[in-house]
Amino acid sequence: MSDKPLSANEGIKIRSNYLRGTIAEGLADLSTGSLSEDDQQLIKFHGSYQQDDRDLRPDRRKHKLDKAYSFMIRIRLPGGVATPQQWIETDRMADEFANGTIKLTTRQAFQLHGIIKSNLKRTIREINDAAMDSIAACGDVNRNVMCNPNPHLSSIHAEALRAAQQISDHLTPQTRAYHEIWLDGEKVESSEEEVEPIYGRTYLPRKFKITIAVPPSNDVDIYANDLSFIAIVEDGKLAGYNVAVGGGLGMTHGVEATFPRIADVIGFCTPEQVVDVAEKVVMVQRDFGDRTDRKHARLKYTIQDRGVAWFAAELNRYLGYDLGPVRDFVFTDNGDRFGWTTDERGVHHYTLFVQGGRVVDTPGYPMRTGLREIAKVHQGDFRLTANQNLMIANITDERRAEIEELLVKYGMARSHERSALRLASIACVALPTCALALAEAERYLPDVITVLEDELEKFGLRHDSITIRMTGCPNGCGRPFLAEIGFVGRGPDRYNLYLGGGHAGQRLNKLYRQDLDASDILPTLSPILEAYAKEREEGEKFGDFVIRRGYVTATVQGDDFHANIKPEAYPAK
Ligand code: HEM
Ligand code: SF4
Secondary structure, eight states: OOOSOOOHHHHHHHHTTTTTTTHHHHHHOTTOSSOOHHHHHHGGGGTEEEEEOTTSHHHHHHTTOOOOEEEEEEEBOGGGEEOHHHHHHHHHHHHHTSSSOEEEOTTSOEEEEEEOHHHHHHHHHHHHHTTOBOTTSSSSSBOOOEEOOOTTSHHHHHHHHHHHHHHHHHTSOOOSHHHHHHHOOOOOOOGGGGOOTTTOTTOOSSOBOEEEEOTTBOTTOGGGSSEEEEEEEETTEEEEEEEEEOOBOOOOTTOTTOOOBOOEEEEEEOGGGHHHHHHHHHHHHHHHSOSSOGGGOSHHHHHHHHOHHHHHHHHHHHHTSOOBOOOOOOOOBSSOOOEEEEOTTSOEEEEEOOGGGEEOEETTEEHHHHHHHHHHHOOSEEEEOTTSOEEEEEEOHHHHHHHHHHHHHTTOTTTTOSOHHHHTEEEOOOTTTOTTOSSOOTTTHHHHHHHHHHHHHHHTOTTOOOOEEEESSTTOTTOGGGSSEEEEEEETTEEEEEEOOOTTSOSOOEEEEEEEEGGGHHHHHHHHHHHHHHHOOTTOOHHHHHHHTTSSOOOOSGGGTTSSOOGGGSOOO
């Protein structure tokens, strides 16, 4: 055991009495729009972040006003599934309590932004009234369990989705704090009810993320998660899942001890073992994760430090049986399949491109209104994709014409008639709400793509899918370190440019230029795109090309993410 002191958050968790802290009292205090520092940490476990509008900071400072505080609420949707009624309710709450938009996140959740403290309780209560919740959407616990909405293999997908929901239920914190604070649940005095059988009083050292993927699509980016299950289909049946552990993307600029890492595939389990395996992976990390340093606390560091073999052996010990040998699987890409698809049952699905995952009405494109109208008549469900897009799912033959008509009426029928680059883009929220953002992302990436599109057109690359992702800081919420072209904010209008990620999300990228000025993005990328158009081999993906042609070296695993960077990556002093 380390003799370093525990990180401050460990003390907050211990003192919190199973995540209560003084949140209830803080909500009642109307003299300020903010919560105490400790409660700001605790409220994450309830699915909310305290934020402030950073666009308004300078003006408010000038007028000696408090920051414009508000809260973000993240709504968990295991597997990204929402019913039409849940869509309608979320849409209503976006107007009534938030900023009039719904953000579809890269982990298949809804986010509402701009909720003021006095509306927080009511919003969370109404989320629960709509049979959704926000508990454990953030915080040091297992978060929303993801599952890819693979429309081509609907029966396998249905099983995978069921597993995602079971894992989610099993790993949901048991504390009554959420009910007491937000739902006016009765206070339970007996401490027996308080026990967290899986987590214990201090929960996990850090956040924990689980996904399930049905190959060949890796749209959930399994390599970026703490724990993933890869469905293995044999003779048309679900044989079980490969188990992958130790992925995670967040790092800190200038701190080489922090790095993104891709998950290792360590074994195979049967469908019946899935929940048990998830529980035991969580428990190993609970017991061995580093609680002294939050920048070193994710499972990826536990595994990097102690070794994959150690982890696999420890997991088998916790399980009381051994995982089976890894089975063969192939991922082809991590993007979405847009437009109409029809599955093996003859049921239809329409995947809509949603730029930056922001569901909003703009002049000339009333997407949010259109989706509301669709939700009113839709009898299937909605599936949020891990790429911030939306599948209007499970539409029968008889209902298809009606949905199609609405898609046309609201301008959504051709949402995917965009460049393949734009369709394969992700941007995190960043400014103005995210307190950690160093640069723009969601508000800026669309413009970067517009500029690049002219070049792509010139080089004949309009239909070539190249993953492009931008985040406002290196925490990695938009999974930039797995992109073929990744931008990570360093300061206002300044980005690190990373190249060479795997097109199926299987390889991390590498720093190509540090501190690139926004105005230099086009001149830097244009010659590389041109070379790709002219010199690529048959079927060669952009991420592979830039490595073969020596623009960057391949990153093999997290521990060489900061190594073998070419000197020209750094700006001249
Ligand atoms: C130190 C690490 C991290 C911190 C402190 C952090 C913090 C945050 C914050 C404050 C937000 C809210 C932004 C807003 O809505 O205004 C956010 C959003 C989000 N984060 Fe993270 N994050 C971290 C790493 C990651 C990673 C590695 C992932 C996934 C690979 C992730 C997934 C998400 C998702 C899905 C959102 C929702 C917004 C979106 O889809 O753009 N986060 N994060
Ligand atoms: S990557 Fe950074 S800027 Fe973007 S949402 Fe995450 S924490 Fe905020």
